[in-house]
Amino acid sequence: MPHWTQIVAEKQQRQLKSIPQEWLVSPPPDSTLDVTGFPETCGLLSAREIEITNTSTDVLLEKLASGEWTSVDVTTAFYKRAIIAHQLVNCLTEIFVDRALVRAAELDDHLKKTGKVVGPLHGLPISLKDQLCIKGLETTVGYVSWIGQYAEKNAVLVDILIECGAVPFVRTNVPQTIMWGETYNYIFGRTTNPYNRSLTTSGSSGGEAALIALKGSPLGVGSDLGGSIRRPSAFCGLYGLRPSYGRVPYCGAVNSLEGQDSSPSVFGPMTSSIGGLKTFMKAVVNAKPWLKDPLVVRKQWDEDEYNLVDHGSGKNLCFGIMWDDGVVVPHPPIKRALEMTKAALEKAGHKVIDWKPIKHKLLGDVTRDVFNAGTVEDLMMVTSGTGEPIISTMELDGSEPLLRTGGITAYQLWQLQKLRRDTRKEYLDHWEVTASETGTGRPVDAIICPAAPYVAHPHGKSWYRHYTMVWNALDYPASIFPVTTVDPTLDARIPSHEFYDDFDKKVYDMYDDPETFKNAPVCLQLVGRTLEEEAVIKMTEIVDAALLA
Amino acid sequence: MPHWTQIVAEKQQRQLKSIPQEWLVSPPPDSTLDVTGFPETCGLLSAREIEITNTSTDVLLEKLASGEWTSVDVTTAFYKRAIIAHQLVNCLTEIFVDRALVRAAELDDHLKKTGKVVGPLHGLPISLKDQLCIKGLETTVGYVSWIGQYAEKNAVLVDILIECGAVPFVRTNVPQTIMWGETYNYIFGRTTNPYNRSLTTSGSSGGEAALIALKGSPLGVGSDLGGSIRRPSAFCGLYGLRPSYGRVPYCGAVNSLEGQDSSPSVFGPMTSSIGGLKTFMKAVVNAKPWLKDPLVVRKQWDEDEYNLVDHGSGKNLCFGIMWDDGVVVPHPPIKRALEMTKAALEKAGHKVIDWKPIKHKLLGDVTRDVFNAGTVEDLMMVTSGTGEPIISTMELDGSEPLLRTGGITAYQLWQLQKLRRDTRKEYLDHWEVTASETGTGRPVDAIICPAAPYVAHPHGKSWYRHYTMVWNALDYPASIFPVTTVDPTLDARIPSHEFYDDFDKKVYDMYDDPETFKNAPVCLQLVGRTLEEEAVIKMTEIVDAALLA
Structure with a gap:
């Protein structure tokens, strides 16, 4: 060969x-x-x-x-x-x-x-x-x-x-x-x-x-x-x-x-x-x-679900905005996009309340661990065909290589999956009880949140995926819609402050110069209930129209 | 304690x-x-x-x-x-x-x-x-x-x-x-x-x-x-x-x-x-x-699905009868129940063709192996609470104990799950192509088959579960309906013959005396497509009515 x-x-x-x-x-x-x-x-x-x-x-x-x-x-x-x-x-x-x-x-x-x-x-x-x-x-x-x-x-x-x-x-x-x-x-x-x-x-x-x-x-x-x-x-x-x-x-x-x-x-x-x-x-x-x-x-x-029959036919919706996930605070352009979206939705007659995230770190971590349960064996099996190296970094200079952890037993995997399942139940209940806060008689219709704590960044710095991965863990359908682009004047660096932890600070430090990100698109995520694709699409159209109005 | x-x-x-x-x-x-x-x-x-x-x-x-x-x-x-x-x-x-x-x-x-x-x-x-x-x-x-x-x-x-x-x-x-x-x-x-x-x-x-x-x-x-x-x-x-x-x-x-x-x-x-x-x-x-x-x-x-809109509104259905699964031949009462059901359905104006099973042994075995991937650790974890023994046989005299095999890795489990997934696709295609044999323009509407190769038997002889387990493996909804009871005169032992293998013969030998099973209920299984519970229920009602007519 x-x-x-x-x-x-x-x-x-x-x-x-x-x-x-x-x-x-x-x-x-x-x-x-x-x-x-x-x-x-x-x-x-x-x-x-x-x-x-x-x-x-x-x-x-x-x-x-x-x-x-x-x-x-x-x-x-x-x-x-x-x-x-x-x-x-x-x-x-x-x-x-x-x-x-x-x-x-x-x-x-x-x-x-x-x-x-x-x-x-x-x-x-x-x-x-x-x-x-x-x-x-x-x-x-x-x-x-x-x-x-x-x-x-x-x-x-x-x-x-x-x-x-x-x-x-x-x-x-x-x-x-x-x-x-x-x-x-x-x-x-x-x-x-x-x-x-x-x-x-x-x-x-x-x-x-x-x-x-x-x-x-x-x-x-x-x-x-x-x-x-x-x-x-x-x-x-x-x-x-x-x-x-x-x-x-x-x-x-x-x-x-x-x-x-x-x-x-x-x-x-x-x-x-x-x-x-x-x-x-x-x-x-x-x-x-x-x-x-x-x-x-x-x-x-289901055209009825697209027409939001379970969501008051799309009149006076109530969105939950998640400003941060309690783990990593998003960069200034993301915060501005959330504010723009909130203002646009309120102007369009919808209600916006804060979404309180629970257990996002656990949900993301446990799902990552499920993936890692057999990843090393999987990659080695495939690459053994030619002996090609397994890529260990996305940095241009090869620094910060990823160390993939080894495999676990099937029984250990089941314990992770059980933990994830139980946390899904907690999150479902958490969503349902928002019915007492929305004023619509319904729980929050959809969550609006960042897709990442940052916009497009220099290569090799894709450090944190939980803003998307939690919704995979929960199996909630989620869309992306554009809001604005980075404007270094509007999106100045905010002063250093207290951080959740060192990792939160590391992500904060990435935004050291807004010019690095100039003109990068800023998009957000809209999240609905499991198997409710029709409603998620319609609500994304509603948010998009409000932003363009 | x-x-x-x-x-x-x-x-x-x-x-x-x-x-x-x-x-x-x-x-x-x-x-x-x-x-x-x-x-x-x-x-x-x-x-x-x-x-x-x-x-x-x-x-x-x-x-x-x-x-x-x-x-x-x-x-x-x-x-x-x-x-x-x-x-x-x-x-x-x-x-x-x-x-x-x-x-x-x-x-x-x-x-x-x-x-x-x-x-x-x-x-x-x-x-x-x-x-x-x-x-x-x-x-x-x-x-x-x-x-x-x-x-x-x-x-x-x-x-x-x-x-x-x-x-x-x-x-x-x-x-x-x-x-x-x-x-x-x-x-x-x-x-x-x-x-x-x-x-x-x-x-x-x-x-x-x-x-x-x-x-x-x-x-x-x-x-x-x-x-x-x-x-x-x-x-x-x-x-x-x-x-x-x-x-x-x-x-x-x-x-x-x-x-x-x-x-x-x-x-x-x-x-x-x-x-x-x-x-x-x-x-x-x-x-x-x-x-x-x-x-x-x-x-x-879905009331439409219950009313069999995808099955010609329930007129002139075509059932596939599976006489045996290619692994273990059912005992005489089961065969008689299949014959009774076929006759009743034909009399009611429905069509009945033979169902050809594919890969039932593989499907049952791989699903059993998925369960076994962490079973021993699971049972040991639970029973360690009191030190109660894990039961290893259902025989009255404790003979033929079950030896549970040890666990495997997560990666090995994924390989089993992949094999099962691929076999599900083969079975789906196998069902779809029956459209060319039914004369209705549709694939077979439902499969009728044994629930086990035997009726109720003496304790400790529950040797073979694939007649039900394949449908779990395929995630097909399946119902049970009663047909008759064992009558030793009608359900005489059939002469010894060629067997699929020693296990098939072992199950044959269990039916050595029809009197052992006298008056035991004889039921059959009706199997439909994934998430088609409504149609399976309606077709079971149709079969039941035909048998009672």
């Missing part, structure tokens, strides 16, 4: 060859940090292609369904912009232009012949995280050892998206193992943040987030084990949704820690237009995925 | 004292095997009490709601019959007559004052397996080490049943650890089968089954990890339902192997009248148990 570095070199050559030569551009030098304007000024895209790629998902679907725009034209436009994005922030893994365009042409043909769309996503190009197997393509998840493994069939979600009329057109970068909050691996390298390339996109769905932020894709699929849809969406200014376990099919995708059944990873949408959340979820759930994936919950898309 | 045998003796004394002296009877000698007639002839029950206890659940609820019968009268009648049953087959653990009658009187009072029922189970006495904690009572699960632990609150399901108007009135016997297919422990001893006390009731919900078979309870709650609702129901001639994971709340109940999240135990109804299945499930699901138990699926009771 060749040395792993040689396997990488060959794969990189194949990737390079998959890019049409005529779509190569001259990207700005690395010192140009904000590259969000580049795709529209580089000269590769026509005015019409710029118009198409700036169009929201819902309008795209209307124009595709009416035949005003063909899928070939739409797919070509997004593909070109995706390839530009890749040259700026290194966001793609698998590139398969011909295949996608053949599929798009088939859909155009079908519409022309029958006058009917294939399904609710007819003609729409959709990008996929590098876990969603497509027949005939490799899916490496950043592992050198998985290079050369060509899928014999599509993941179930890919089949369903195709049934719905979508055009899967690129796959996007992840960290080796997926078990990181940033995006770097030996094969495809590091994905950077389009708003500031010295900052991270977060991870593990970091390629997806960077691509969509540059409008190289209207809608993408990420996965979320501890925040991997939400933090990248938040760091790149997108909308994203982490559904509950078993609402979106995972079957046939590849992953780390397979067989870890207790707190599973889930797939969900990431998009630059809010309509994409409902469009994706409704299409996938209406396709009855439980007939293809045994772990999917048999639960129809 | 006193010796464990002394702790047992004291608990036994307390149990004895909880029985009203005036309800003690002179039970027939042990040599009287069939005791099903005894309750009505022993003289303790009045004619009205006999009428009440012979009434179906649905009619009881009507008479209770109309005030024709009071809850005090109904509860008293069932309590007396339950105490008689206990003296015959040793089926009860906790007995709390005063408390139940106070509750019944409150309900009667409420109805008299308001003219309204408290809920859909108003006034109905319900028996509970010895896992469902009731505030102020012990829940030992057959462990000496748990004697003296008085619950500080009700299990969630108990709270919900009370909200629905039910009267929890007794708790019922289980094997030590619950991890047995029979019912015996050091505290309460052995529960025997009312149809033949030399035979087992099966387990672990064996006390519940024996009680209901003697009409000492109209409706009870059992639990099912690998068949513990279904085999006892089948061995005692009852209706029973094993729902999917997370349809009925488990929170706040005690159990073995807590934290084992992959293939959890579930609660479900056991009853002597078929209407009890729907009545229980609809009442519990409509109470929105997901607001009290974080593991319950947010899924309303």
Whole structure:
């Protein structure tokens, strides 16, 4: 067997060859940090292609369904912009232009012949995280050892998206193992943040987030084990949704820690237009995925739940705002975004009360420990295929390596899972008793909180994931919505003060110079009840409208 | 601390004292095997009490709601019959007559004052397996080490049943650890089968089954990890339902192997009248148990699914009959019951085709191995409280002890869980492709199969559980319905033949004398799709009606 570095070199050559030569551009030098304007000024895209790629998902679907725009034209436009994005922030893994365009042409043909769309996503190009197997393509998840493994069939979600009329057109970068909050691996390298390339996109769905932020894709699929849809969406200014376990099919995708059944990873949408959340979820759930994936919950898309029948039909909602989680205090831009959101909601006639977090440290820690129960064995088994090293840091200079702890017994794992289960019950009761404080007769309708204590930060500093991971632990669906961008004048460093502990101070110290984070998107998280995706989407739309009003 | 045998003796004394002296009877000698007639002839029950206890659940609820019968009268009648049953087959653990009658009187009072029922189970006495904690009572699960632990609150399901108007009135016997297919422990001893006390009731919900078979309870709650609702129901001639994971709340109940999240135990109804299945499930699901138990699926009771909208509205159904599982061939009474059911369904206008089992041995074995991953440590931790021995056999003479295997690592457990997950996908696809064979355009609507390769058998021979456990592994809801009883003339031993293997022959040899099993109930199992409880209940009603036609 060749040395792993040689396997990488060959794969990189194949990737390079998959890019049409005529779509190569001259990207700005690395010192140009904000590259969000580049795709529209580089000269590769026509005015019409710029118009198409700036169009929201819902309008795209209307124009595709009416035949005003063909899928070939739409797919070509997004593909070109995706390839530009890749040259700026290194966001793609698998590139398969011909295949996608053949599929798009088939859909155009079908519409022309029958006058009917294939399904609710007819003609729409959709990008996929590098876990969603497509027949005939490799899916490496950043592992050198998985290079050369060509899928014999599509993941179930890919089949369903195709049934719905979508055009899967690129796959996007992840960290080796997926078990990181940033995006770097030996094969495809590091994905950077389009708003500031010295900052991270977060991870593990970091390629997806960077691509969509540059409008190289209207809608993408990420996965979320501890925040991997939400933090990248938040760091790149997108909308994203982490559904509950078993609402979106995972079957046939590849992953780390397979067989870890207790707190599973889930797939969900990431998009630059809010309509994409409902469009994706409704299409996938209406396709009855439980007939293809045994772990999917048999639960129809519920338009009543979307219309908030359990939440006073959406009038006079009561939101709980969590200013901090009692462990790490968020940086000034996050605090400002929470204040803006509170003011906007109150102006729109809704009530906002404080949310008191309980046991967030315990919930995050115990869930991390469940993941770690067999992680080392899992990573060693996979990497033993080629002997590639296991990446131990996301820092540019390799400092602060992560020491992964060894495995535990099944019985010990059960004790962790029992503790998590019991804490879920405490949190459920904690939520229910808020009915006495809201004045609506209902418990708090949704929680609004940070997605992280910071915005996009320099590489290697993804220290704290509990702001997202607690909701995985509790299996609460959670969305991301954009609020503002960092403004060093408005978001000055606050004076040093008392801290929860040294770790809280370490995170505080990261925000030593607001200029470092200038123009970084600031997004927040909206959290609902288990399997209440419909209501979470609608309430996100309500918050978004209030912020834009 | 006193010796464990002394702790047992004291608990036994307390149990004895909880029985009203005036309800003690002179039970027939042990040599009287069939005791099903005894309750009505022993003289303790009045004619009205006999009428009440012979009434179906649905009619009881009507008479209770109309005030024709009071809850005090109904509860008293069932309590007396339950105490008689206990003296015959040793089926009860906790007995709390005063408390139940106070509750019944409150309900009667409420109805008299308001003219309204408290809920859909108003006034109905319900028996509970010895896992469902009731505030102020012990829940030992057959462990000496748990004697003296008085619950500080009700299990969630108990709270919900009370909200629905039910009267929890007794708790019922289980094997030590619950991890047995029979019912015996050091505290309460052995529960025997009312149809033949030399035979087992099966387990672990064996006390519940024996009680209901003697009409000492109209409706009870059992639990099912690998068949513990279904085999006892089948061995005692009852209706029973094993729902999917997370349809009925488990929170706040005690159990073995807590934290084992992959293939959890579930609660479900056991009853002597078929209407009890729907009545229980609809009442519990409509109470929105997901607001009290974080593991319950947010899924309303679906009357459309009950009306079989996904199954051609119940006309011209197509059932798959599984004659054997490819591992162990069932005894002659089971085969006759399958033939009777097939004939009845065809006569009623439905189609019946053969169901081809795939990978049943693998599915059962891997699920057993998941349970065993930490069982030894779990049992040792619990029993270390008093030093009580761990029971290693259900045989009367202690032969054939079970050797439990030691624990494995979390990573090894994940590999088992991954194998089970992948096999679930294979089975799902296997079911879906039957659409090409049914002639209905749909896949097979339900599977009909044995609940075990045998009927109720002599103690200690519960060798094979895969006929139920595969459906736990696949998380398919499954019901039990009665078909006939063993008739040694009709159910003669079949001549020796070729066997799948030695184990198949060992099970064949158990049926050496049909007289051993004379008059034992013969029930079958109906299996549907995950989270399709409503349809499984309706199809069970259809099969039951066809058999009675």
